[in-house]
Amino acid sequence: MTTLDVEGTKPSSADRPGETGLRAGSVGFLGLLAQSVAGIGPSVAIALILGLVAATSGNGAWLVWLISAAVLVCVALCIAQFSGRFASSGGLYALLSRASPVMGVLTAWAAVLFSLGSAPILPLSFGLFLTDYLRTLGLDAGQGVTWAAAVICVLAAAWLTLRDVAGSAIVMFVVEVLSVVAMLIILLVVALKNFTALADPVQFTLQGVSFSSVAQGVAFTLLAFAAFESALFLGAEAKNPLKQTGQALLWSVLICGLMFAVFTWVFTVGFRNAGLDFASSENPLHEIAAAYDVEWLSLFVMPGVIVALFGVTIANLNFASRLLMTLSREKCAPAFLAGVSKVHQTPAPAIRVVAGLDIVVLSILGLTGLATMDTYGFLGALSGYWVGSTYVLSAIAMLYYLGRIGRLNLPLAVMGAAVALAFLWFFFNSSFPLPPSPGGIILAIFYGSVVMAVLHVIWLKLSGSSVLATIGSTASGGLPTGD
DSSP: OOOOOTTOOOOOTTTOOOTTSSOTTOBOHHHHHHHHHHHHOHHHHHHHTHHHHHHHHGGGHHHHHHHHHHHHHHHHHHHHHHHTTEEOTTTHHHHHTTTOHHHHHHHHHHHHHHHHHHTTHHHHHHHHHHHHHHHHTTOOOOHHHHHHHHHHHHHHHHHHHHHOHHHHHHHHHHHHHHHHHHHHHHHHHHHHHTGGGOSOHHHHTTTTOOHHHHHHHHHHHHHHHTTGGGGGGGTTTBSSHHHHHHHHHHHHHHHHHHHHHHHHHHHHHHHHHTTOOGGGOSSHHHHHHHHTTOHHHHHHHHHHHHHHHHHHHHHHHHHHHHHHHHHHHTTSSOGGGGOOOTTTOSOHHHHHHHHHHHHHHHHHHHHHTOOSHHHHHHHHHHHHHHHHHHHHHHHHHHHHHHHHHTOOOHHHHHHHHHHHHHHHHHHHHHHSSOOOTTHHHHHHHHHHHHHHHHHHHHHHHHHTOTHHHHTTTTOEEOSOOOO
16 A cells, blocks of 8 residues: 555555556545445334334433443544544554554454445345335235345345446445435424424333443444444545545444434334334334324335435445455455456455355345344344454554654543453453353354454464454555654
């Protein structure tokens, strides 16, 4: 990778010959924000995850969203200490490697498991929502339709991602905006019909809320915010990565976090006053629209959510493929994944691998009858733990790195410590007492992967492997580091 100048502006084409093979300078701030917002997928979170958090945290669900948003703002600021100094197509692991190769390896483990583990559930949810929508129109649709729709979603997303990262990012952003606008209309209708009840003392006083329910709710909110940092993967293609990437991460969390909290508060009031149970609703947008005589709106909202799920699938392909490509270039993954299309300047081999894995997993789920929302919840919660581990590593790496170069001040030290302790508290409280199945299985898989990652690091150190020397080597920088 080429070196960026001190301010992070794009050097001239003569100074930037495109050593990565990617299309340098093709993504502006809007594209970075679009990637992070689409990575979060606010319309998808509102449709799929708000009810799960309400079921787990009850009247404290709105607070869970605000707590998670506040913590993730701090995570974004921790990451910004690296994204303001370095840029890479490898995302978070490549940046944290500049603090310590061990941090890089551990983060790479979590990032790969998250990106590949969460990848199939996005087209799966696309297929499930499309199937449900067809049924509301009176059409006969079953598991075969769900599988076919999910596979078509993967193929279409791969086709678009292979051709143009900047264009696909803007497509994702426009889809999200249109979907959220339709949802905001439903929100406004519910709020106006319950205007006098919006000052809800039941939610404000956190009636029936416990610490453990808040901790468990955080697992699902992590899934909702997961991949907000995916703009980092466009570092080699951004016009002004050192300045704008951190801004994109911060604004994506602020916008989406506030939106989730407001929707949760209003929907909790709306469901209760309509005699419905928000926590048990499998399709809260449709149910609340029907309860307030605007069911016709859901006929427009649900296609928007379905298309938004397609957008999130694109976002996953964008960052997962660049993660694998960069690991390959650093000799940490199979060599063929390092290739880039000469025509489109996108990581074509890695995109095809991720899309292929998605189709294989979706086919297995379809054949075994496991293409259900229960599978979505299982893989989603597991992915939430993996992505949460990357965030605690970000805080620890920031504290270590800034301390090593003499740039750690008191506010940053307090913030980094608070983030690390918050996530450690989350992991502890969601693990003890051990939740019933499938929660216990999810934790067993997660902690098993943690053990494997740690053993891998130990083996790398004892064997003298070159991986620790090469990981993160493609992260280029321009700001003074103090080394």
